[in-house]
Amino acid sequence: MxxxxxxxxxxxxxxxxxxxxxxxxxxxxxxxxxxxxxxxxxxxxxxxxxxxxxxxxxxxxxxxxxxxxxxxxxxxxxxxxxxxxxGSEAKPIDLHAVAPVPILMVGLQGSGKTTTTSKIARRLKERDRKKVLMASLDTRRPAAMEQLKILGEQNGVDTLPIVAGQSAVQIANRAVNAAKLGGYDVVILDTAGRVTVDEG
Ligand SMILES: Nc1nc2c(ncn2[C@@H]2O[C@H](COP(=O)(O)OP(=O)(O)OP(=O)(O)O)[C@@H](O)[C@H]2O)c(=O)[nH]1
Ligand SMILES: [Mg+2]
Missing domain, CATH: 1.20.120.140 (SRP54, nucleotide-binding domain)
Structure with missing residues (x-):
């Protein structure tokens, strides 16, 4: 932009x-x-x-x-x-933690979590030379996982392979494990807003 x-x-x-x-x-x-x-x-x-x-x-x-x-x-x-x-002061994302650093995207339904996930991922990859994995925990909305996969392909960012029938927690665990095994610096977990609200 x-x-x-x-x-x-x-x-x-x-x-x-x-x-x-x-x-x-x-x-x-x-x-x-x-x-x-x-x-x-x-x-x-x-x-x-x-x-x-x-x-x-x-x-x-x-x-x-x-x-x-x-x-x-x-x-x-x-x-x-x-x-x-x-604003004149940039506030970078704090990545001072043991890799892979997880980032959990939460927010109201339709507020731009998935789009922002791929923007942040691309920025971390291109500007900060980080190895980034994105995973969609959105098990509710049809094609939500495909949406992130396509954004990943468009932006050259890896996404966790989609496995049907897993819960959000199972996907999150799989994502963190895959990020550890794959030597990723950051793993971004894109949630479904309403699931977070529903399950509190
Ligand atoms: N105009 C504009 N549209 C945006 C922006 N970010 C996202 N969108 C659009 O807003 C809609 C929802 O964006 P998503 O990133 O899918 O939002 P989400 O929070 O992941 O939505 P859910 O997963 O359904 O909760 C899409 O049509 C996006 O293209 C933005 O910065 N500006
Ligand atoms: Mg989304």
């Missing part, structure tokens, strides 16, 4: 940096593009609106420094505003 967003934003501001001065219309045009890029990247509408309003106010206002081009200034303002919106 952020790769696409930064590409889009640099494309927009390339146009601006080539101009001598920055008019109200330039800023508005750029903000339209920023708005579109953010909406396509799944940012909530009210967040997008307050974001572009703040950038516009700062870009058109007195904060533009003379020594840089207006385009460079807008890039900086957008960057500062993004940092302000997203």
């Amino acid at each position: 952020f790769e696409t967003l930064s590409d889009r934003l640099s494309g927009i501001f390339d146009k601006l940096t080539r101009r001598g001065s920055l008019s109200d219309a330039d800023v508005s045009e750029a903000m339209r593009e920023v708005r579109r890029a953010l909406l396509e990247a799944d940012v909530a509408l009210d967040v997008v609106k307050s974001f572009t309003d703040k950038v516009r106010a700062r870009a058109v206002g007195a904060e533009v420094v003379k020594s840089v081009t207006p385009g460079q200034m807008v890039v900086k303002i957008v960057h500062d505003q993004l940092v302000e919106m997203l």
Whole structure:
């Protein structure tokens, strides 16, 4: 998401940096593009609106420094505003435990556990060079396990082979054992929200 967003934003501001001065219309045009890029990247509408309003106010206002081009200034303002919106401190996942480190994904039904499982797995694999195994403990929803398997294939992350008829606890044990035997650093257990709620 952020790769696409930064590409889009640099494309927009390339146009601006080539101009001598920055008019109200330039800023508005750029903000339209920023708005579109953010909406396509799944940012909530009210967040997008307050974001572009703040950038516009700062870009058109007195904060533009003379020594840089207006385009460079807008890039900086957008960057500062993004940092302000997203938070400036990254909080990495704490993996300081004996491998394989288990991560249990819990949350309401449909809240994005399975999607997030594969995003985290891919990130740990690609950025942190971790060996990651994903396992679906969702025994209720049809095709839930296949969903994770397909996401694993798409993202190049291993998934625990599916065995029909096992309980969530049995799958979790099998996943941890497979992760130990396979020398995995991390094993992500993707649960079914409603099972967690039902069985408390
Ligand atoms: N727009 C948007 N949709 C998302 C995001 N994450 C997940 N989804 C979608 O939301 C729906 C549910 O996502 P899942 O990852 O399957 O959610 P879940 O919590 O695993 O769902 P259950 O296993 O049924 O409880 C899917 O259609 C996803 O494509 C997100 O960040 N943005
Ligand atoms: Mg799920």
